[in-house]
């Protein structure tokens with residue numbers, strides 16, 4: 080049965096949900112006064128479920144791998160490039176390398192295939208990373224440019240600045256990132272991320288996630304459109320804070336300092352943009368996807384570090400639950416896990432890193 084759906088929020092999550100619902104024949108209106116200018120505008124676009132995961136994040140990994148598998152079809156449908164050269168975890172000193180190996184062990188325990196590379200193997204494959212002590216390659220991962228993805232979605236989905244007065248929706252999906260309306264506001268908090276965009280003739284050929292004397296940093300190269308400099312995105316700070324997400328001098332300094340140790344060619348790169356946005360963090364680090372306890376009100380929010388990666392899965396989960404009201408959404412992401420008073424309802428989980 081075709082539903083009338085309002086999607087509030089035109090970031091990569093809201094747009095992906097809207098596009099999937101439109102494809103399935105629902106009537107959809109998307110409302111956002113500034114489409115694709117929130118967290119999606121800052122995001123590097125890593126499709127790195129394994130390289131971004133840590134202890135205790137089993138569900139994040141499970142959902143991320145499921146969504147990664149949906150990305151090739153989505154990228155093809157939207158006609159946007161997808162870089163699929165994997166993620167390279169690297170360490171600069173012995174302690175950093177130990178951190179990389181711990182993550183490799185964790186991934187191996189989860190059945191994720193990884194390959195350990197010596198320093199020599201790293202430099203053979205990525206000559207610009209000549210100061211690292213060694214690494215671990217995670218094949219199958221990649222990246223997209225979220226700005227291109229949002230632009231392609233905006234060609235398919237019309238966005239209006241305000242809720243139309245002549246429209247009554249059966250369901251409203253709230254996808255407003257880190258600022259949710261009441262009564263859901265407390266479920267998501269802003270975690271500031273600052274990120275840099277550079278142009279270079281000497282980019283790495285794959286996503287690099289490095290540890291530099293304990294400081295994490297990542298580099299995400301874009302495929303160059305033609306001969307000439309390529310964009311490399313360097314990220315990202317992570318800070319709990321109140322107030323507007325602004326770029327700080329200290330944040331830029333930390334990112335540049337860590338990135339140039341991993342990738343010395345940074346010194347010659349052109350710094351073209353600094354951006355800060357809030358990531359939408361939840362209490363348990365998992366998103367909120369599906370119906371709430373308020374009739375006709377659904378959430379697709381709280382994706383924290385994984386909004387771009389989880390966009391196609393989120394769209395699918397929402398669309399499947401809408402198409403078949405008897406189907407339950409994945410319990411790990413059910414927004415009612417924080418509010419359910421049902422016996423056996425999901426209890427308030429502990430906070431994660």
Ligand code: GLY
Pocket residue numbers: 123125131272314315358383384385
């Ligand atoms: N997924 C990368 C970040 O949130 O910085």
